[in-house]
Amino acid sequence: MERDRESSRARRSAIQLQVKTILNCVQRFAGFVYSDVRLHSRKGKPESIEIAVEPHRGIPRRCSHCRRPAPGYDCQPRRRWLFVPLWGIPTWFCYAPRRVECAEHGVVVEYIPWTEGKRPLTCSMMAFLARWARLLSWLETARVFLTSWEAVYRSVEWFVGWGLAHRELRGVESIGVDEIHWGRGLRADSFLTVIYQIDAHCRRLLWVGRRRSQTTLRRGLKELGEEVVKGLRFVCSDMWKPYLQVIADRAGQALHVLDRFHITGHLNQAVDEVRRAESRRLQVKSKTAARQLKHMRWPLLRRGSHVRGRARQKLNALLASKLATARAWELKETFRHFWHYKSVLWAGAFLDYWCYRAMRSRLEPMKRVARMLRTHEPLILNWFRAKGEISTGAVEGLNNKIRVVTRRAYGFRTYEAMEIALYHTLGRLPEPESTHRFR
Ligand SMILES: [Zn+2]
Numbered sequence: 001m002e003r004d005r006e007s008s009r010a011r012r013s014a015i016q017l018q019v020k021t022i023l024n025c026v027q028r029f030a031g032f033v034y035s036d037v038r039l040h041s042r043k044g045k046p047e048s049i050e051i052a053v054e055p056h057r058g059i060p061r062r063c064s065h066c067r068r069p070a071p072g073y074d075c076q077p078r079r080r081w082l083f084v085p086l087w088g089i090p091t092w093f094c095y096a097p098r099r100v101e102c103a104e105h106g107v108v109v110e111y112i113p114w115t116e117g118k119r120p121l122t123c124s125m126m127a128f129l130a131r132w133a134r135l136l137s138w139l140e141t142a143r144v145f146l147t148s149w150e151a152v153y154r155s156v157e158w159f160v161g162w163g164l165a166h167r168e169l170r171g172v173e174s175i176g177v178d179e180i181h182w183g184r185g186l187r188a189d190s191f192l193t194v195i196y197q198i199d200a201h202c203r204r205l206l207w208v209g210r211r212r213s214q215t216t217l218r219r220g221l222k223e224l225g226e227e228v229v230k231g232l233r234f235v236c237s238d239m240w241k242p243y244l245q246v247i248a249d250r251a252g253q254a255l256h257v258l259d260r261f262h263i264t265g266h267l268n269q270a271v272d273e274v275r276r277a278e279s280r281r282l283q284v285k286s287k288t289a290a291r292q293l294k295h296m297r298w299p300l301l302r303r304g305s306h307v308r309g310r311a312r313q314k315l316n317a318l319l320a321s322k323l324a325t326a327r328a329w330e331l332k333e334t335f336r337h338f339w340h341y342k343s344v345l346w347a348g349a350f351l352d353y354w355c356y357r358a359m360r361s362r363l364e365p366m367k368r369v370a371r372m373l374r375t376h377e378p379l380i381l382n383w384f385r386a387k388g389e390i391s392t393g394a395v396e397g398l399n400n401k402i403r404v405v406t407r408r409a410y411g412f413r414t415y416e417a418m419e420i421a422l423y424h425t426l427g428r429l430p431e432p433e434s435t436h437r438f439r
Contacts, residue, residue, distance in 0.1 A: 018037070019037040019049075019051070019086070020034045020037055023037075023051065027114075027124065029053075029113045029114060030056075030059065030113070031055065031056050031059040031060075031061070031062070031113075032053050032054065032055060032056055032095075032113070033053070033054055033055075033056050034051060034052070034053060035052045035053065035054040036051075036052040037049065037050070037051050037052070038050045038052070039089070046087075046089045047089075047090075048089060048090045048091065048092060049086055049089050049090070049091040049092070050080070050091075050092050050094050051083065051091065051092065051093050051094065052094045052095070053093055053094065053095040053114075054095070055098065061098055061100050061110040061111075062100070062110060062111040063100050063102035063104075063105055063108055063110070063111060064108055064109050064110060064111040064112070065102065065104075065105040065108060066102065066104060066105060067111050068102070068104075070100035070101060070102040070103070070110075071100065071101055072098055072099070072100055072101075073098070073099040073100055073101045073107050074098070074099050075096055075097075075098050075099070076096060076097045076098070076099065076109070077096060078094055078095065078096040079094070079095060079096070079097060080092040080093065080094050080120075081093040081095075081114065081115050081119075081120060081121060081122045081125075082120060082121045082122065082125050082147065082151070083122045083124060083125055084122075084124055084125050084128045084145075085145055085146055088146070090146050090147075093114060093122055095112070097109050097110060097112060098110045116158065119154065119158070121151060121154070121155060123158075123432065125155070126154070126155035126158050126159060127155075127159060127431070127432055128145075128155075129141055129145060129147070129151065129152050129155040129156070130152075130155045130156045130158070130159035130160075130424070132144070132145065133152055133155070133156050133424065134424060134425055138152045138153060138156070138417075138421075139152075153417055153420075156420055156421065156424050157420050159424065159429075159431070159432065160420050160423045160424050160427070160429060162429075162430075162431075162432045163423070163427065163429025163430050163431065164423065164427070164429060166429075166430045167427070167429055167430055168430075169206075169224065169225065169227075169228050170227075170231075171199075171202075172197050172199065172206070172224075172228050172231065172232070173199050173231065173232060173233045173234065173389075174197065174198045174199045174232070174233060174234035174235070174236065174386075174389065174390040174391075175195055175196060175197055175198060175206065175232060175234070175235055175236070176195070176196040176198045176235075176236040176237065176259065176390075176394060176395035176398070177193070177194070177195055177196075177217065177235065177236070177237040177243055177247070178193075178194050178196070178237065178238065178395055178399060179191050179192065179193055179194075179212040179238070179240065179243075180192045180193075180194055180399060180402055180403070180406070182406050182418075188211050188212075188213070189210060189211065191210075191211055191212040192208055192209065192210060192211075192212070192402075192406075193208070193209050193210075193211065193212050193213075193216040193217055193220060194207070194208050194398075194399075194402065195207040195208075195217075195220050195221075195224065196394065196395060196398050198234075198236060198390050198391045198394035198395060198398075199390070199391065200389070200390070200391045202428070203391055203394045203397070203398065204426060204427055204428040205398065205402070205422060205423060205426035205427045205428075206224060206427075207220040207223060207224060208419055208422050208423070210415060212240070212242070213242055214242040214243075214245060214246050217242065217243055217246045217247075218246055218250070221246070221250050221251070229250055229251050230251075230253070232251045232253070232254040233253075233254055233255065233389070234254055234255050234256075234257055234386050234389060234390050235247050235251055235254045235255070235256050235257065236257045236258075236259045236386075236390060236395060237256070237257075237258065237259065237262075238258070238259060238262040239258055239262070239266075239372060239376050239379075244256070244379075255382050255385060255386055256379050256382060257379065257382045257383050257385075257386045257390065258376055258379045258380045258382070258383065259383075259392075259395055259396075260339055260383060260392060260393075261393065261395060261396040262395075263335075263373070263380065266369050266372065267331075267332045267335060267369055268301045268332065269365075270328065270332075270363075270365035270366050270368065270369045271300055271301065271325070271328045271329055271332050271365075271366075272297065272300070272301065273365040274324055274325050274328040274363050274365050274366065275293055275296065275297065275300060275325045275328070277324075278293060278323060278324050278325050279293040279294075292314075292317065292318055292321060292323065293318070293323070293325060295314075296314065296315070296318060296325075298311075299311040299312075299314065299315050300315070300325065300329055303336070304329075304333045324362075324363055327361055327363060328361070328363050328365070328366055331354075331357065331358055331361060331363075331366055334354065334357075335354055337350065338350050338351060338354065339383075341384065342384075343384075344381050344384045344385060347381060347384050348377070348381055351373060351377060351380065351381070354370070354373075355370040355373055355374050358370035359371075398426065401425070401426055402422060402426065405418070405421055405422055405425055405426070406418060406422075
């Protein structure tokens with residue numbers, strides 16, 4: 001008895017495994033059957049695997065436009081679609097598509113569930129490549145999976161296109177708008193305008209467009225749709241003029257917030273300008289005095305409490321020196337208190353006090369920041385009104401992630417490819433249905 005059971009188990013586990021069996025397990029297409037799997041070799045080396053697909057006799061063919069059953073018309077020559085490589089061997093689906101005569105659409109090719117349009121790749125392969133292209137560069141993906149860069153590009157394009165068409169934009173309440181430098185030089189074309197969702201529950205890239213003009217932002221908001229724009233409660237941006245106007249114009253109901261990280265950026269830039277000018281002045285006068293400012297760029301720009309060790313000693317010496325740079329640094333550091341206020345009123349009072357001190361500092365770059373802050377005071381104070389509602393630091397974080405992608409620019413060749421890569425990595429897009437998940 002016991003032995004009988006044992007031997008039947010052994011017999012069961014010895015069933016010959018065929019590729020067809022696996023395919024039927026992981027990916028079955030209604031109306032089609034896997035008829036044959038063949039390995040083609042040359043000089044003893046495996047070259048390709050061909051999986052022949054045939055129509056299921058009992059199931060009617062369907063129109064590729066409306067997917068309704070339709071009577072047959074004729075049969076086209078056999079075609080091949082690239083499938084996920086098995087054991088590192090390029091693998092193809094082979095099938096002779098039939099044509100149907102649809103009552104509504106006339107004579108068209110039948111609906112073929114493993115592909116879309118005239119693409120030479122199966123959806124499984126496209127989804128497979130697209131998922132890997134998030135982890136590897138596109139070129140690496142192509143090499144590892146025995147295909148071309150172009151095939152990876154087309155796959156990601158299809159994947160992103162699907163995601164953009166199916167993404168949910170309801171519930172977007174806060175957006176961050178920013179410009180990103182891309183490519184070389186300062187031509188208009190080397191900037192991007194990005195729109196992020198920065199709600200506490202969801203941070204993602206919503207839109208990206210070339211250049212940083214009013215037209216760009218208008219186009220972006222238009223593509224997000226009237227409903228999204230009208231539903232916005234917070235818009236976060238830098239003090240970049242064209243953006244301010246468009247936001248006031250299109251999303252007037254939303255509270256416009258000037259972002260903390262941008263203001264810190266302006267302050268740092270001003271400190272650096274003071275340092276550079278002073279360094280030049282000192283070099284003319286005496287070499288020893290100039291040494292105090294050497295290699296001090298980063299210690300000066302970092303948050304004061306984060307500077308440690310030798311850099312700290314040098315910084316302390318510099319601060320004791322009464323150089324203009326030391327005064328600029330002190331102003332920058334004092335401004336950090338501003339962000340800790342809870343009441344808008346007190347924050348406003350601090351801002352006035354800070355600007356008053358900066359205006360008397362006799363440091364032109366610092367005065368310029370003070371004037372800029374005064375001009376935009378209401379928008380800056382909005383930061384306190386939006387506290388807790390928007391995810392602060394989200395814009396900065398997403399910007400950094402974008403730079404990681406754009407720096408891989410050598411892999412992208414064109415602007416369009418990079419745009420697709422950005423949506424792919426930062427858009428949090430939904431993915432095509434799970435029947436295409438195969439890895
Ligand atoms: Zn039809």
